[in-house]
Amino acid sequence: MLVLTRKAGEQIVIGNDITITLIEVRGGDVRIGIDAPRSVTVHRVEVLEAVSAANLSAAHASAADEDRIRALLAPASTAGSTEPPDDV
Known part of the structure; x- marks a missing residue:
């Protein structure tokens, strides 16, 4: 690390x-x-560390969260579909 002494201005x-x-x-x-x-990005270290910690926390989903995500992404049932049948 380079250490310098500077005066105002x-x-x-x-x-x-x-x-x-x-x-x-x-x-x-x-x-x-x-x-x-x-x-060139310029960040205060404490802000960068807080954002990194928040990102890591958000990336770790619980098993229950994973189940909810899978349920949302699962193919929807065709029973309530508004699509016409293929043979029309």
Whole structure:
């Protein structure tokens, strides 16, 4: 990990198209600005971890959930079908 010391208003350039500007230091808080192309995703780690945890939780279905999904996806009975018979 590269560790740099910067003062408010100073910048760091990453590659050719990402600029990080130190906006303000107040107490224990640091405000930074990130200028990057739209194709570059920028996330706070705690948000990314929360989204990942929620996705993992949603991906794990219980046996009862799986049964309900199978029932919904099962072919419908033709008894109540509004389709005309093939021989008409």
